[in-house]
Amino acid sequence: MSLLYQIALTKVNGVGPVIGRHLLSHxxxxxxxxxxxxxxxxxxxxxxxxxIEGLSGTDVLKAAEKELQFVEKxxxxxxxxxxxxxxxxxxxxxxxxxxxxxxxxADLNAPRIVSIVGTRNATPYxxxxxxxxxKAIQPYNVTVISxxxxxxxxxxxxxxxxxxxxxxxxxxHGLDRIYPAxxxxxxxxxxxxxxxxxxxxxxxxxxxxxxxxxxxxxAGLADVTIVVEAAAKGGALITAELANSxxxxxxxxxxxxxxxxxxxxxxxxxxxxxHLITGAKDLQYLMNWELSSKPKQxxxxxxxxxxxxxxxxxxxxxxxxxxxxxDELAGKLQWSxxxxxxxxxxxxxxxxxxxxxxxxxxxx
Numbered sequence: 001m002s003l004l005y006q007i008a009l010t011k012v013n014g015v016g017p018v019i020g021r022h023l024l025s026h027x028x029x030x031x032x033x034x035x036x037x038x039x040x041x042x043x044x045x046x047x048x049x050x051x052i053e054g055l056s057g058t059d060v061l062k063a064a065e066k067e068l069q070f071v072e073k074x075x076x077x078x079x080x081x082x083x084x085x086x087x088x089x090x091x092x093x094x095x096x097x098x099x100x101x102x103x104x105x106a107d108l109n110a111p112r113i114v115s116i117v118g119t120r121n122a123t124p125y126x127x128x129x130x131x132x133x134x135k136a137i138q139p140y141n142v143t144v145i146s147x148x149x150x151x152x153x154x155x156x157x158x159x160x161x162x163x164x165x166x167x168x169x170x171x172x173h174g175l176d177r178i179y180p181a182x183x184x185x186x187x188x189x190x191x192x193x194x195x196x197x198x199x200x201x202x203x204x205x206x207x208x209x210x211x212x213x214x215x216x217x218x219a220g221l222a223d224v225t226i227v228v229e230a231a232a233k234g235g236a237l238i239t240a241e242l243a244n245s246x247x248x249x250x251x252x253x254x255x256x257x258x259x260x261x262x263x264x265x266x267x268x269x270x271x272x273x274x275h276l277i278t279g280a281k282d283l284q285y286l287m288n289w290e291l292s293s294k295p296k297q298x299x300x301x302x303x304x305x306x307x308x309x310x311x312x313x314x315x316x317x318x319x320x321x322x323x324x325x326x327d328e329l330a331g332k333l334q335w336s337x338x339x340x341x342x343x344x345x346x347x348x349x350x351x352x353x354x355x356x357x358x359x360x361x362x363x364x
Contacts, residue, residue, distance in 0.1 A: 005030035006080045007071075008064035010099045011201070012054035017081075019046040020098040023055075024082070034061065070202045076175055077102045088331055089113065090220040093246050097199035097217065101175055104195015106143055106166040108221065112289065115145040115222035115243070117215075117236040118152025118229045119261045126229030126261065127155055129253050133228070134159035136280035140289050143194070145170065145221050147214060147235070148183055152228045158186060160194070167194040170217045172210035174198060179206040212238055219243035223325070224287060227252040227274060230264030237264045240274060247337070249359070250274040251283060288323070288360045306350070310343055315352060315363060323362035 009020060009030045022045055027033045033055060041052045054060060071078055079086045079100040087108040090096045102108070114137065118126055130152055134144065144160040146153040148169035160167035167190055171179070175198055178184045187196060199217065200210060215235055219225055219242035227250065230236035240250045252274035255262020268274035275286055283289075307315060317332055318324050324332075330340050344361060347353035353361050 002029065002031050003078055003080075004061070004064050004068055005034050006099055007067050007078070007201075008034060008060045010097075010199075011060040011063050011067075012051060014048065014051040014054065015098075017095050017098055019051070021081070022046060030080075067201050070176070071101065074175065075103065079108075087221055089222065089327060090217065092327065092330070092337070093216070093220040095216060096220060100197055100199055100217075101201070102195060102197045103175060104168060104191050104197075106168050106194045108168070108197070110141075110143040110166070112140060112142045112287075113145060113222045114142050114283075115218045115225040115239065116152065116156035117146060117218065117225060117227055117239045118156075119231055119234060119236060119264075120149055120151035120153075121231075121261055122151040122155060122229060123259070123261055125255065125259070126152055130155040130228050131159050133226070133253075133280060134165065135163055137283065138163040138165055139291055140280070140284065143168065145218055147172070147211070147218055148178075148187065148196075149211075149235070150180060150182075152236070154183060154186070156228075157183075157190060157194075161186070161189055164193060168221075169194070169196050170214050170221070171196060171198040171200070171206075172214040173206040174200045174202040174204040176202040177206075211235055215239040216242045219248065220246055222248065223327075224249040224251060224283070226277070226283070227265050227268060229253065229255060229261050230268075231261050232263040232267065234264065237268070240268055244273055247359075249286060251277045251286065253277060288356045307347075307352070311347055311350075314340075314343055314347060318353060318361050319363045323356065323360050326359045326361065329361070 009015060023033050026044055027036060038052055038056055041047050079102055081096060081098045134156060144156055144165055144167040146156045148171060157167045157169060169190055173179055175196060178187045215238050219239050225240055225243040227236050227240055243250045250273060252265040252268045254269060254276055255265050269276045277283055330337055348355055352364055354364055355361055
């Protein structure tokens with residue numbers, strides 16, 4: 001029953017991620033929101049009369065019932081913000097969707113997730129880079145995210161399938177269609193080795209304004225976004241900017257100075273919005289990934305005596321794991337990124353913690 005109200009909440013005009021979170025925090029759950037009186041909504045930030053009317057009416061519940069039937073008929077898994085199954089990396093983003101519709105078998109919380117994006121007008125140079133790069137990252141047990149669009153997106157998905165790498169396509173429309181239609185066969189294969197994900201309900205067309213929204217999911221799902229080939233304007237640069245805003249790593253392959261579809265990649269590198277990479281080895285170094293899966297020998301813990309309670313807690317967690325990313329630490333501690341960043345800096349300055357590439361930390 002709660003799923004019906006969760007779907008209904010996303011169908012109220014004027015309720016987006018921010019207002020939705022305010023409502024959920026105030027009322028404690030989606031079902032309670034729809035049982036509230038108009039008076040109960042007074043004092044909640046961001047609500048206007050139109051939103052309150054939508055929350056008080058029955059139209060959105062009828063629409064949600066129809067969507068629920070579609071979801072159940074097609075074995076689609078709804079992922080609601082705050083639930084255990086919701087992608088943890090994406091949940092950290094302030095504008096993460098309240099509800100995702102997912103079909104597939106890939107783990108959206110896999111240890112290593114890489115987004116690969118680029119121009120729809122991929123050149124032979126970009127296609128070659130994409131093919132070599134995807135093949136080379138296969139040993140690192142990654143999951144590949146992209147947007148199922150023409151060009152670099154399609155090549156990233158296809159090469160991931162070729163090398164049996166789980167790959168998830170993030171859509172700018174509902175799961176009742178595939179756009180572009182030329183990717184239908186590939187999308188069907190991805191359901192068995194990856195999946196399809198969208199925030200848009202059935203019936204949503206692939207309208208132009210949906211794709212920048214789609215791009216924030218691509219950026220938010222991943223540890224790192226890779227720009228293979230991009231022009232001076234386009235979705236790939238939007239995705240890179242979003243990844244930067246989420247404090248995620250961004251990498252770009254350099255291209256010819258005279259090539260139109262390398263101008264965006266070169267710009268990201270020139271303006272320090274992306275790390276320059278030339279292959280998987282560069283990514284491995286940046287993200288501090290290891291191929292070895294040998295069991296690690298436990299080390300004797302010697303706690304520095306000068307640490308306060310918060311510092312000791314972080315030190316203990318990092319030391320026990322040998323190394324952890326800032327996202328993993330934030331998840332374990334349930335701290336804000338700002339509080340955690342300050343304490344980590346204090347530990348670095350004390351010389352007991354070292355920052356590695358990829359926002360990874362280990363003890364000295």
